[in-house]
Amino acid sequence: MCFRGISVVTGFGLAVAIGDWTRFTGSTIGSYLGLTPSEHSSAQSRPQGPITKAGNTYARRLLIDAAWSHARPYSRPGVRLLRQFEKVDTPTRTRAIEENQRLCRVWANFDARGKRRVKAASAVARELAGWCLVRGRATAAISG
Template sequence: NINYRGTANWSQKHLRWLTELVLPHPAQHIVLQEFLHTINERISRLERLDNELTHHVHQWRYYPVVKAIQAMRGVRLLVATGVVAELGDLSRFDHPRKLMSYLGLVPSEHSSGGKRHIGAITKCGNGRARRLLVEGAHTYRYAANISTDMQKRQEGLPKDIIDIAWKAQLRLCKRYKKMIAKGKHYNL
């Protein structure tokens, strides 16, 4: 039984470890080499596609919105571009609740008479944009801070956008901790 003792799977360190493995049968080694070759090809393809996206998104009319959204924690170029491409002009939502409803990120409600039961999120609306935002939201489980990567993304943005992003980070990190303390599963 072969186990990797490192922390991050598919990192450069992990890939080096895989190339240094000595397997008992030559056929196993050939299959491993083929798998590693496929992984390296896919990583190169992703890098090429990321470069193309970066090049083209800078010329897009919604690039200022993409740049502003990246001030948020957990939102880099790919997530910001995907969200803006899925939602289009965000000014059509006159209140954040309407945007959240459009994304299906509001709780469902079952009411009858005087009883009111609030359930899970509705998940109606744009599933791709919702998935991108949920993916980015996982970063709020860590303590609020401004990383050097985030500082670079925020360069050139107006102070009010940076302030909004910081307030949102504080609020969401606090809310996550409160929900965990109440017994909510970390994935929910």
């Protein structure tokens, strides 16, 4: 919940929808959620299409909704994030601030290149899924 767009409802929804986080790797979580681009490859060409939309629709929607919050500039954490940061240790807080800034830069890079905003949302959602995977695995390891 230290990321912009990830609240109690989103975090709980992802935990329920994903279930066992340990069955995924960084590259397979995006595929499971349908956040990877489709591909129509033949010979030397490898054109990529829209996201596959395979997998869990609910979890994909939660992440894409969360990704839209990174479209706004990020200069400092808001009130909700500051309250959440008080509940976590310093390395987690520092990493979350850095990642929130990085995800905003990713979005800004898509805007600067003239890409469609829905593509930026999908890309940021895929990266959020990877970070949720890291946190979900850590929580699973702690709880046993």
